[in-house]
Structures are given as C-alpha cells and as structure tokens.
Amino acid sequence: MPLANDLLEQAYHLARREPKRPRQASLRRAVSTSYYALFHLLISEATRNWKQSSQRAALGRHFKHGDMATASDKQKASCNRFLTGKPRPVPGPDADCMTCLQSVSFAFYQAYQQRQTADYDTAKQWTRTEALAIIDSVDAAFKTWPQIRNHRFAQDYLLSLLGDPKRKQ
Amino acid sequence: MIIPAIFANTPQLHADVRRAAQPLGADVVHINFEIGFDVMGFASIFFNIVLTDEASSPARLRFVTQQIALTLMNQLKTDENGVHAYFNFRSQSEVAHVKDPAWA
Numbered sequence: 145m146p147l148a149n150d151l152l153e154q155a156y157h158l159a160r161r162e163p164k165r166p167r168q169a170s171l172r173r174a175v176s177t178s179y180y181a182l183f184h185l186l187i188s189e190a191t192r193n194w195k196q197s198s199q200r201a202a203l204g205r206h207f208k209h210g211d212m213a214t215a216s217d218k219q220k221a222s223c224n225r226f227l228t229g230k231p232r233p234v235p236g237p238d239a240d241c242m243t244c245l246q247s248v249s250f251a252f253y254q255a256y257q258q259r260q261t262a263d264y265d266t267a268k269q270w271t272r273t274e275a276l277a278i279i280d281s282v283d284a285a286f287k288t289w290p291q292i293r294n295h296r297f298a299q300d301y302l303l304s305l306l307g308d309p310k311r312k313q
Numbered sequence: 314m315i316i317p318a319i320f321a322n323t324p325q326l327h328a329d330v331r332r333a334a335q336p337l338g339a340d341v342v343h344i345n346f347e348i349g350f351d352v353m354g355f356a357s358i359f360f361n362i363v364l365t366d367e368a369s370s371p372a373r374l375r376f377v378t379q380q381i382a383l384t385l386m387n388q389l390k391t392d393e394n395g396v397h398a399y400f401n402f403r404s405q406s407e408v409a410h411v412k413d414p415a416w417a
C-alpha cells in the first residue's frame with residue numbers, strides 16, 4: 145500500500161511543518177490527507193481480494209466516501225455491541241478482532257467528518273494538536289489493520305464498504 | 314426529523330458529560346460540546362476537549378485521546394442513544410493563544 149502509507153507520512157509532515165506558527169493550509173491539508181490515507185488503505189485491502197490484479201484499480205473506483213463512512217459507522221456500533229454486551233465476549237481471536245475493528249472503523253468515520261470540515265469550513269481554526277490527534281487515530285488504524293486483515297470480521301467489513309446493495313437499486 | 318432523546322434535556326446532558334468526564338483524571342482541563350448534525354445528517358455531539366500541555370505531547374497524545382473518546386462514548390452510551398460522537402482536542406496553550414469561545 146505505498147500510496148496509503150505515503151499519504152499518512154505526508155499528513156504527519158504537513159501537521160509538523162512550521163514549528164512555531166503552523167499555517168491553516170498545512171493543518172487542513174494534513175487532516176484531509178490523513179483521511180485519504182485510510183480511504184486508500186481500506187480500498188487497497190478490499191481490492192486485494194480480486195484475483196485479476198490488473199483490474200484492482202478499476203474496482204477501487206466503485207467505492208464511495210459516503211458508503212464507506214456509513215459502513216464504518218455501522219461497524220463501530222456493531223463492535224461496541226459485541227464488546228460491551230452481556231454476556232461479555234470470550235477472550236480470543238474474535239474479541240481481539242472486534243477491538244481492532246472498532247479502532248479502524250472509528251478512525252474512518254471520525255476522519256471522514258473531519259476531512260469535510262478541513263476542506264470546506266473555512267470559519268474553523270485548526271490547531272496542531274487537533275490535526276495530530278486525528279492523524280494519530282488514522283496511524284493507529286494502520287498499525288492495527290495487519291493484525292486482523294485475514295479475519296472474517298475484517299473481511300466482512302471490507303465488503304460492507306461497497307455499500308448496501310439494496311440502496312443502490 | 315427525529316431528535317434523539319439525549320438532546321431533549323440539555324442540562325441533563327451537561328451533567329452526564331461532567332459525570333462521564335470524572336474518571337478521565339488530570340489530563341483533561343475541560344470539556345465543551347455542541348450538538349448538531351454531522352455531514353451524513355445524523356444527530357451528533359461534537360466534543361471540544363482541552364488537554365493539559367503534558368497530555369498533548371506527541372508521546373502521550375494518541376493514548377490519551379483514545380482513552381477519552383472511548384470513555385465518553387461508553388459512559389454516555391452514544392451508540393445506544395442514537396447519536397454520533399466526534400472529538401476535537403486542543404492543548405491548554407493553544408486554547409489560550411487562539412481564544413475561540415467554543416473552547417473557552
């Protein structure tokens with residue numbers, strides 16, 4: 145995932161520029177870029193499942209921001225129900241996966257909202273801490289994902305990012 | 314438009330947020346919030362959380378912010394109450410410098 149990783153690195157670079165007085169443009173682009181880093185990470189992970197590697201980029205174009213945010217919101221709620229429900233889940237791979245998925249899906253839907261604000265709400269003033277907190281949550285998702293990428297829950301999440309087929313008809 | 318019950322009683326919500334913030338300890342200077350709708354049109358609570366400068370340091374920021382977000386969402390049961398929660402964090406120094414009423 146060189147593109148996704150490069151975008152994440154670029155987000156940190158932008159957020160850490162201008163050590164004394166960060167420019168709003170740098171912080172806004174940092175927040176927006178961190179969202180796109182996670183967006184491209186998840187799409188590349190989903191399209192990895194497509195056997196014809198030459199078609200993966202084209203397949204990736206079918207993913208939509210809003211559908212991915214909705215799916216992430218549902219995934220986060222599902223993780224929360226799983227992890228906090230009664231009886232508590234048995235410790236093991238499923239519970240571990242849900243904990244990690246909660247972190248990934250939470251980071252995505254937070255970053256989606258923040259990216260909209262960063263790109264379009266010029267009234268908002270950003271600070272470096274605000275930007276770094278968002279990028280850190282995306283970075284945590286990047287570090288978490290390899291632990292769960294082959295688990296069936298994670299694979300179900302990737303498929304859900306394509307959106308609800310009933311809504312598309 | 315359906316307004317979640319949690320938004321119907323704002324004084325109660327303020328009290329709930331204060332109570333939810335208690336276990337967060339000394340890292341949090343104060344918490345403000347606004348209610349509204351997010352970009353997807355869902356009823357949402359937008360937290361503006363002021364951290365101490367020490368808690369905002371690069372070495373601690375990730376851990377501190379994750380703990381705070383999880384604690385507030387779990388204590389306030391945001392998912393169960395049908396609201397999205399969003400979190401913004403600033404350091405105490407930044408708040409003093411920027412002078413934004415939403416963070417005061």
